[in-house]
Amino acid sequence: MSPIIIKTIQFFLSLSILIVLHELGHFIPAKYFKTRVEKFYLFFDVKFSLFKKKIGETEYGIGWLPLGGYVKISGMIDESMDKEAMAEEPKEWEFRSKPAWQRLIIMLGGVTVNFILAVIIFIGLAFAYGEQYVANDSLKDGIWVTDTTLGNALGVQTGDKILAVDGKRIEALNSIVPEVVYGEQITIERNGQKIEKEIPVDFIETISNNKENARFISQRSPFIIKGIPENSPNINTGFEKGDALVEIEGTAVEYLDQVSPLLEVNKGKTVNVVVERNGTTLPLLAKISDEGKVGVSLGFDSLEDYEKAGYFKVKQLDYTFLESIPAGWDKGVKTLTDYIKGMKKIFNPDTGAYKEVGGFAAIGGMFPDTWNWPQFWATTAFISIILAFMNILPIPALDGGHVMFLLYEMITGRKPSDKFLEYAQVTGFFILIALLLFANGNDVYKLIFK
Structure with a gap:
């Protein structure tokens, strides 16, 4: 299967999981506080939907426009801009009739679920796979x-x-x-x-x-010979697997970064080298290709072999289920903190970070081009953190915009008028469209010019 298709499938699977759970974060507290939910949709159903079914008072469906999803809560000024319903007298089951603290919980439900989901995924990854890294x-x-x-x-x-x-x-x-x-x-x-x-x-x-x-x-990395292909110019010059190159034309070497410049200046030549084999040194003649290559594969068979040879230590962290909980929490907090640091860089023009803002293509490119469950879930957790942060931004039309107005109401005791909220919703919508065009425009620019 094509890597592009694999990435696309992973992207839509991840996006669908995150959208449904985010909207459930609004849906569940809304139902708990006896607020009517008219619609629950994965993707947007502009003009028509791919699937819909009404159960009780709620219509569940899948839209055709994969830009997100939504729950339509009665008595709430949202992307539906249902002005006729808002012009009627408030009903007891409507969002606008509920106490401010209940409305706040409903609005915070989505981002809360996104962050908790990321932490749960990180907990699962820590428990199932642990963590391995070079110290x-x-x-x-x-x-x-x-x-x-x-x-x-x-x-x-x-x-x-x-x-x-x-x-x-x-x-x-x-x-x-x-x-x-x-x-x-x-x-x-x-x-x-x-x-x-x-x-x-x-x-x-x-x-x-x-x-x-x-x-x-x-x-x-040391210059350790791992294998000698049959087409290598040094197939019959005496090299063996496990030989460590320690000298070229009288110059002591150990690492690849020391060897590469010497190979470059000796392109096309036969040079004197010394290798270390089983604790003893052995002089050989090596042929250097016109490209400055020896024609051998390099490296130890595993990271553990490097550790045994004393080059570095490999740290393996294995977690019990209880230990994985704080590890997953710490990973979630760190991921969010790092993302906030990155956003600060984006809003500073001097960094040039705004050029790296990406849209759907950039997000899709984060997934591996082969099916790999640990990487899929790690990427999904990261995107969930992104969604949590972006949705809590104080922009009208996002959850954070609603939260901002609710906090204003709770602090001042004055509720913004429906007309003001309508204008704010429209303004926020245009801000989101501008951000969407900028991010995806960056993707197109990189595709064409880079």
Whole structure:
């Protein structure tokens, strides 16, 4: 099956789950407070619906426009803009007739469910799979900066040890880049000295312009021969699996980042090398291709083999069910906190982060191109956090807009007029359309020009 089709199926499955549960977050408290719910829809049913069935007082259905979903609650100014119903005298089953605190709970239900859902998913992932990562502080000789453009922009180089971002110690190697993207200051150790560096304000833009190398910080890997293909120029020069290259033309080497420059200057040549095999050194002649390659596959068979060889430590965290609950909660809070940091960068034009705002194509691209349940659920949890945050923004037409007006009512004791709420709803609708066009326009621009 095509990777695009797999991504599309995952996108719509995830979106459907999140929309239905979000709307249930409104539906359940509404029913609990005896508020009539006229419609419950997955996707929007503009002009017509793909499916609908009325059960009791509520019509359940699936619309054709996959931009979200909704519950239509009686006596509430929402996207339906049902002015005729609002012109009538309030009924006891209507939203507008309920106490402000009940209306507030109904409006907060959706984002609450989104956040709780993300935490539940993170709990399940922690319990089922645990967590495995390379311990950042265990790197024997620091990091490998695989892209010097990004490394120079950040001010780090191969061999550095990255200690902290914004004063927070970095535990996992694979969390360095995400922390740097959201951070303001980086602490590194270079040649035994601790150095504090400001992260450039436009580093997000720099990394987005070089996306193919975005994961530019890695562990330093030794030149360990894993296999020798039959078409290798060195198939008969004496190399064996497990050999470690330790010298090229009299220059001591250990890591790939040390070997690559020497191969580059010796393209097309036969050079003297020394390998270490079973604790002893052995001189050999190696043929370097015109592309600067030795023609062998590299690396140990597993991360554990690197650990045994002393290059770094692999940390495996396994959780009991009870232990997975705080772990899932912490993951949910951190994901939300990081997303808020990212939003702050977006609203600062100097960062260039606004260029990375994406729409449906960007969200769909977050899913793996092969079916992988852990990645699917992790991505769904992340999107659920995004939906929770975006929906609580104080924009009319979003849950956060309704919450803002309800808090105003509860504090002042004065309820905004229906006419004002109608105008606010229309204004919020146009704001959302503008944001939607901007985000998806960014997707189209990247597709065409990048």
